Amino acid sequence: MTQIADQLQLIPPYCPNPNCLFHFGTKEHFYVKNGFIPTDKEPFLNQRFKCKRCKIQFSANTFSLDFRKKIPLQSEKILHYSMNGMSNNSVARNLRVSEALVRDRLKVMSRQSLFFEKNNSAKTILEDISYDGFETFTHSQFSPCYINTAVGRVSHFIYHNTFSPLNRKGRMTEDQKIKNKELILKHGLYPRDSVFEESTYIMEELSKKTKHKILFTDEHRAYQKAYRSRSLNLCHVTISSKTRRDPTNPLFPINHLHMLYRHFLSSQRRETISFQKHEGALLEKVQLMKIYRNFMNPKFVKKNKFDPHAHEWSPAMYLKITEKILNFEDIFGVRKLKTQLDLDQREKDFVARHYPYSRQVIAA
Numbered sequence: 001m002t003q004i005a006d007q008l009q010l011i012p013p014y015c016p017n018p019n020c021l022f023h024f025g026t027k028e029h030f031y032v033k034n035g036f037i038p039t040d041k042e043p044f045l046n047q048r049f050k051c052k053r054c055k056i057q058f059s060a061n062t063f064s065l066d067f068r069k070k071i072p073l074q075s076e077k078i079l080h081y082s083m084n085g086m087s088n089n090s091v092a093r094n095l096r097v098s099e100a101l102v103r104d105r106l107k108v109m110s111r112q113s114l115f116f117e118k119n120n121s122a123k124t125i126l127e128d129i130s131y132d133g134f135e136t137f138t139h140s141q142f143s144p145c146y147i148n149t150a151v152g153r154v155s156h157f158i159y160h161n162t163f164s165p166l167n168r169k170g171r172m173t174e175d176q177k178i179k180n181k182e183l184i185l186k187h188g189l190y191p192r193d194s195v196f197e198e199s200t201y202i203m204e205e206l207s208k209k210t211k212h213k214i215l216f217t218d219e220h221r222a223y224q225k226a227y228r229s230r231s232l233n234l235c236h237v238t239i240s241s242k243t244r245r246d247p248t249n250p251l252f253p254i255n256h257l258h259m260l261y262r263h264f265l266s267s268q269r270r271e272t273i274s275f276q277k278h279e280g281a282l283l284e285k286v287q288l289m290k291i292y293r294n295f296m297n298p299k300f301v302k303k304n305k306f307d308p309h310a311h312e313w314s315p316a317m318y319l320k321i322t323e324k325i326l327n328f329e330d331i332f333g334v335r336k337l338k339t340q341l342d343l344d345q346r347e348k349d350f351v352a353r354h355y356p357y358s359r360q361v362i363a364a
């Protein structure tokens with residue numbers, strides 16, 4: 001019954017027509033109710049609307065995360081299960097749905113979470129940042145990669161996580177060397193300066209929002225080169241990888257996050273069989289983890305004697321982006337459209353699942 005009430009009370013937040021004045025949201029009464037159409041799933045009625053200005057028709061479902069989904073109301077559980085260590089296959093078995101459905105909902109949620117983030121990001125950065133790459137792979141060990149992560153030193157807010165493919169190096173058996181050569185002959189090498197490119201991008205983005213703060217990294221050559229290549233509002237301090245990895249280490253927020261990746265994403269466990277099959281899926285999981293960590297959970301689970309708010313404040317609350325820990329509805333309650341936002345090229349590529357160097361076929 002509550003769903004029927006929701007349908008009757010729904011106030012359309014925007015007009016879905018990208019060419020309409022009301023596309024970007026309005027408090028104005030820009031629509032008329034336009035009858036109901038019966039549907040075959042709860043609440044069995046779908047309120048229809050018409051825009052007064054552009055005359056386009058839409059319905060209550062237009063604004064729901066489950067727009068045009070045959071099986072609704074699965075996403076919240078899928079998010080919580082996936083962000084707490086379950087593989088897509090286990091989630092599917094638990095919910096008695098197909099694994100394809102799980103993958104689809106994760107994809108939809110990752111896009112929606114990016115749109116949410118665009119409207120809820122830090123305007124200025126008032127803390128030092130730790131930056132480093134998380135090393136993993138997609139499809140096979142012949143396609144290693146970095147997730148380049150920038151994390152706030154105090155808030156543990158994840159500011160950025162971008163993707164860099166790597167070419168396999170290091171010790172290989174004779175068979176592996178042959179296989180690696182075959183793959184390179186077939187697909188070519190991965191871009192060689194991606195870590196440099198992505199580090200430059202992240203440093204520039206951070207620099208726009210901060211002044212006189214420190215960027216801590218390890219002694220990776222690409223980070224030093226990236227820092228020197230631009231004039232930035234950041235001081236760069238390198239930390240030797242031999243320095244003890246405890247909470248006093250400036251790279252602790254990064255080490256902590258990478259540990260959480262290994263713990264909470266089943267695809268990132270050592271020796272797992274649920275590894276990510278392609279770049280798109282990997283980045284979508286990491287994007288969801290970003291939202292989950294930044295907005296939906298406290299910085300630490302346990303009380304911390306040096307930081308009295310750590311167990312009750314989310315990283316976004318430290319940055320004063322939000323005033324409380326957000327729930328699923330707060331983030332995914334109203335479906336947003338990509339045409340409502342000003343996305344940069346990386347964000348557009350993420351939404352379109354555009355990975356030109358990928359050796360896999362990735363469905364959009």
Ligand SMILES: [Zn+2]
Pocket residue numbers: 015016017020021022023051052053054055056
């Ligand atoms: Zn309109």
